Amino acid sequence: MGRKDVITREYLSSDEVFADVVNLALYSGKCVVQASNLSEVDSVEELAITMEENDSKEERGKNRQRTTQRKQSHIVQRYRDIVREVVIDGADGYLARIIVGVEEQSETHYAMPVRNMLYDALNYSGQVNGIGEKNRKSGLLVTSAEFLSGIRKNDKLIPVVTIVVTFQPEAWNGPMSVHEMLDWRGIPDELRKRIPDYEMLLLQPFDYKEEKVSNPQSTFGVIMGLLKYASSMEDFQKYVDEHEEVLSNMPVRAAAVLNEFCTLDLTEQELEKDEVIDMCQAVREMKEVSRREGRMEGERRG
Structure with a gap:
């Protein structure tokens, strides 16, 4: 697994x-x-x-088999x-x-x-x-x-x-x-x-x-919504702003899911530190890094 x-x-x-x-x-x-x-x-x-299986055994002194x-x-x-x-x-x-x-x-x-x-x-x-x-x-x-x-x-x-x-x-x-x-x-x-x-x-x-x-x-719906808009910078930022209250008090298990699928690079120590985590800053930093990488890639191609 x-x-x-x-x-x-x-x-x-x-x-x-x-x-x-x-x-x-x-x-x-x-x-x-x-x-x-x-x-x-x-x-x-x-x-x-339960299945019936046949066993064949040769009987002594007789040239025949018993099934x-x-x-x-x-x-x-x-x-x-x-x-x-x-x-x-x-x-x-x-x-x-x-x-x-x-x-x-x-x-x-x-x-x-x-x-x-x-x-x-x-x-x-x-x-x-x-x-x-x-x-x-x-x-x-x-x-x-x-x-x-x-x-x-x-x-x-x-x-x-x-x-x-x-x-x-x-x-x-x-x-x-x-x-x-x-x-x-x-x-x-x-x-x-x-x-x-x-x-x-x-x-x-x-x-x-x-x-x-x-x-x-629970936070299930917020996680699904956040992942839905992960590919659109504008929609993603809007969703984060609308759900700031939930994201700023995210239970550790929920934060771990976002960490895996949004590639937030939170360490095990950060995830184990408290029962709840403020994910707003981590999520915004992740999108900012993506924005910079996209800009740099565009400049290289240009």
Whole structure:
């Protein structure tokens, strides 16, 4: 795992940041999920696949082989970046429960839709196995169909969703769904419609819209906005001025993310000195250096 990945995952692990990510990705920026609505979930997704394998053994004194079958379990494991269970007041007086995984990508991953689909499928499989184990222990399985599946007709699973977060200022240039990854040559539209798709939820600076965000709980939105305008000197400076209050009291983990993606060259000692850091000066100095370098390059070419 690279340095950027470690820093960004530490930042996204904060409940306040995680809640803002969920609100932006699932609720169009409305402040629905609070940090207090989150609880930790095991980040390991695994599936035990039991297969029957044949063993051939030659019997003594006989010119023949005996074939026996044995069951062999193979474990499929995948490690998510961050997972939380979200519980909020839902419709009709019910508590709404969902499991949310957040995957951080410092670079475009061209197989991300399939990867997310696997994460979610493994979680659903784990839920089925867990419910089945409880049903068997409690003697709740009655019909042959229930014994076959381990679950009853009215047993329900908790919805699972994966959100991909990237802090790279450049637009994500990979596929956004499994369908975008498939070779459709020669396949008619009628058949294409019947092949299941799996779409990806992505948060990135490139298409971040601050006006959609209400009552943020963390610095997540400010970081996304700052990175969005990093390539434009005028827009960048305007954004810094508008968010000076937040930037002048930036939590260390948030400052570390900006330090990596804006190349601010803050030292480890500076990042570890206090719990909050005044990033305004560091950000402005970085842009001033870029301005001077651009001017010098222009003079050399001129």
